[in-house]
Amino acid sequence: MRRAGPGRSFRLVFTNGCFDLLHRGHVEYLNRARRMGDALLVAVNSDASVRRLGKGTDRPLVDERSRAAVVAALECVDMVTIFDEDTPRELVAELQPDVLVKGGDYSEDEVAGADLVRARGGRVEIVSLVPGCSTSALVERIRGGR
Numbered sequence: 524m525r526r527a528g529p530g531r532s533f534r535l536v537f538t539n540g541c542f543d544l545l546h547r548g549h550v551e552y553l554n555r556a557r558r559m560g561d562a563l564l565v566a567v568n569s570d571a572s573v574r575r576l577g578k579g580t581d582r583p584l585v586d587e588r589s590r591a592a593v594v595a596a597l598e599c600v601d602m603v604t605i606f607d608e609d610t611p612r613e614l615v616a617e618l619q620p621d622v623l624v625k626g627g628d629y630s631e632d633e634v635a636g637a638d639l640v641r642a643r644g645g646r647v648e649i650v651s652l653v654p655g656c657s658t659s660a661l662v663e664r665i666r667g668g669r
Contacts (some may be wrong), residue, residue: 524617524618526602527564527585527602527618528617528618528619528666529618529619532559533560533561533562533583534561534562534620534621534622535560535561535562535564535618535620535621535622536556536557536559536560536561536562536563536564536620536621536622536623536624537563537564537567537611537614537615537618537622537623537624538552538556538564538623538624538625539565539566539567539568539606539614539625540564540565540567540568541567541576541582541583541624541658542565542567542570542590542593542594543578543582543583543584543585543590543658544572544584544585544658544661545593545594546656546657546658546661547653548652548653550597550662551598551653552619552626552650552652552653553565553597553599554593554599555624556599556624556648556649556650557599557600557601557660559622559624559648560575560622562601562602562620563599563600563601563602564601564602564603564604564618564620565594565600565602565604566594566603566604566605566606566614567585567590567591567594567603567604567605567606568583568606569587569605569606569610570583570586570587571607572606572607572608572609572634573587575609576609578659579595579662582662583622584662587605588592588605591603591604591605594596600651601656610635610636610637611635611636612639614636615635615636615639615640616636616639619639619640619643619645620640620645621640621645621646622640622645622646622647623636623637623640623645623646623647623648624646624647624648624649624650625647625648625649625650626650626652627649627650627651627652628652629649629650630649631647631649634647634649634657637669659665
């Protein structure tokens with residue numbers, strides 16, 4: 524909060540996700556998000572939060588600290604945090620980002636905290652997904668499905 528919260532001197536971009544198995548779609552998405560401001564903060568769902576999302580009893584495949592470390596290693600990512608809530612709305616309220624980014628599988632009205640960001644004069648951006656790139660599809664392929 525000290526580095527990225529209110530009173531910062533840079534344009535903060537915020538996004539969140541599970542990032543269970545990092546793939547091309549994630550990398551392109553995060554690179555596009557980073558270009559929307561001066562710094563990109565990525566909030567990674569905790570293991571418990573991923574389980575509550577209903578992605579399957581065996582998800583996440585990778586633990587939260589490892590997922591956060593892999594995301595943090597990307598050149599486009601400036602900061603990473605792990606959140607345990609079902610949505611990052613509370614974190615968005617605390618950080619007050621200038622830009623809130625989500626993938627194309629969401630509409631602006633479905634983005635947690637969108638109303639808070641817009642009320643402060645910030646913007647919400649929806650980034651198109653890379654066709655054929657999803658962790659769920661990748662897991663299915665690994666398990667022998669097509």
